[in-house]
Amino acid sequence: MQHALQVARQGLGHVEPNPAVGAVIVDENLNWIADGFHQKFGGPHAEIDAIAAAGERTRGAELFVTLEPCSHHGKTPPCADAVIAAGFRRVVIGCQDPAPHVAGNGIARIQEAGIDVAVGVCEDEAIDLIAPFRKLMLQKQPWVHAKWAMTLDGRIATRTGHSKWISNEQSRAEVHRLRGHMDAIITGAGTVRADNPTLTARPAGPRKAMRVVVDTDGGSIVSDGNLLKTINEAPLLLCAAEASATSDHVKMLAGLGVEVFTTSKTDRSAALAQLLAELGRRNITNVLVEAGSGLLGSFFDGRHVDEVHVFVAPKIVGGTGALSPIGGQGMAQVSEDASINSMLVQQFGNDLLIEGRLRSSAS
Ligand SMILES: NC(=O)c1ccc[n+]([C@@H]2O[C@H](COP(=O)([O-])OP(=O)(O)OC[C@H]3O[C@@H](n4cnc5c(N)ncnc54)[C@H](OP(=O)(O)O)[C@@H]3O)[C@@H](O)[C@H]2O)c1
Missing domain, CATH: 3.40.430.10 (Dihydrofolate Reductase, subunit A)
Incomplete structure (x- = not known):
């Protein structure tokens, strides 16, 4: 998750008003397979970037992502669906998405598909990373x-x-x-x-x-x-x-x-x-x-x-x-x-x- 946070920071200044997000895919022994990040507003989200880099190697792998995958059709289709389709064994999430239209829905969708989900790994840092986005979502300022x-x-x-x-x-x-x-x-x-x-x-x-x-x-x-x-x-x-x-x-x-x-x-x-x-x-x-x-x-x-x-x-x-x-x-x-x-x-x-x-x- 620390690596995912580091990768995510490359998006700061390029993705707003979206949050900066990073993702890392590892095998069952935590060996690195691929990573990705949200690079620009309107572009693929971090999970999609990482999944594209990993190709077929997502099957049975673990996904670490700093923010809950989205569950709605925005500028891109829902990432939760892409995560399910990629066949991950386990998904580890930094923090829940504060956006009211996501707020736990992405997590629930992945869990309902039978995938093991852990939420709150390096949570303070994951929340810190998206603090401006969080304030905009929750306080509209x-x-x-x-x-x-x-x-x-x-x-x-x-x-x-x-x-x-x-x-x-x-x-x-x-x-x-x-x-x-x-x-x-x-x-x-x-x-x-x-x-x-x-x-x-x-x-x-x-x-x-x-x-x-x-x-x-x-x-x-x-x-x-x-x-x-x-x-x-x-x-x-x-x-x-x-x-x-x-x-x-x-x-x-x-x-x-x-x-x-x-x-x-x-x-x-x-x-x-x-x-x-x-x-x-x-x-x-x-x-x-x-x-x-x-x-x-x-x-x-x-x-x-x-x-x-x-x-x-x-x-x-x-x-x-x-x-x-x-x-x-x-x-x-x-x-x-x-x-x-x-x-x-x-x-x-x-x-x-x-x-x-x-x-x-x-x-
Ligand atoms: N070293 C630095 O980092 C730095 C940075 C910036 C400035 N400075 C220096 O700071 C000095 C200027 O300071 P300053 O205090 O006079 O200027 P300021 O903070 O830039 O502006 C204050 C002025 O803004 C207006 N204002 C309008 N609505 C306001 C509101 N809601 N709250 C506060 N002010 C409001 C007021 O003038 P009106 O009533 O006329 O509208 C007030 O006098 C200069 O010498 C400048 O060189 C230094």
Whole structure:
């Protein structure tokens, strides 16, 4: 199953909104016969990929698959039927499919065919692998990644708002890699005004993210800014307050190809919940928040963040007024919800990248 999980990861960024899935076929002595993974959205599922590679050698063999085989006709026929037809002796499954139209039906179908089925092998890792898909299925919202680069003294900009560059070139290349795996990149008015970002992945990755600017009146998006200059490279969505929808500026932006989504909520975290629900409706699976203290603060206050990617540069800038990464209201007490799980630390030149999932996240 560990091998199946490893194989599955190759599909990340290529299969969304589907989950990444891996499969391994072994003989009765656990000797490897073939493996496969879900390689692209609309393409064969992992089991089918592995069965095709194994050919006749599936008869009497064992199938290890990270996710329950599907039981419905989607873009491809049900995998449960193909698994039964392949004549496996035993099927070992990482975790059940959270999709309501599968949710145990695939397992039941294979069991009813008289095949020995084991479910829950390396289950935590199997669930972790599909956490964004799981959140989309169960909560109808995308998985929210928050990224920031800060100095050793916890500042994301100097007291003047200057932030180019806190992290080094290798770290910034990693950010572009991350962007290339996202469906949307969200930033705030403050960052657009201060940094004039483009928010595209350079070089391009497997996915092209929609850029989203959260700005009450859209005033940060200006005609000679990089976001509008690159409007033909990636879609741009303005998330503004309802009251701004009819302003001349917002109408002008709409005329230039900016999609406008308005929120009715005045509470900032609630407004973001509306935005995330809209992105979920569009099957957007992973979003990256690359913003300043204000917007990140609202995301954390609303407990909308699932995963963090924090670059720490060995620089010290000081200044009481220099922004720290997370503004907003913050917590009154240090609680378990403040903890990061399954932390991973990597080094990019002299920068550290600390990644992990919030204990309070949906997975
Ligand atoms: N080091 C890093 O990783 C990094 C990354 C990004 C930015 N930065 C730096 O951060 C600074 C900007 O930070 P910032 O806090 O001013 O900007 P921000 O977080 O990018 O944007 C905050 C602004 O967004 C608007 N907004 C609209 N709806 C909101 C909502 N629901 N919740 C929160 N904000 C909402 C508000 O402006 P309106 O009321 O006008 O709509 C608010 O002032 C710059 O100096 C930039 O260079 C650093």
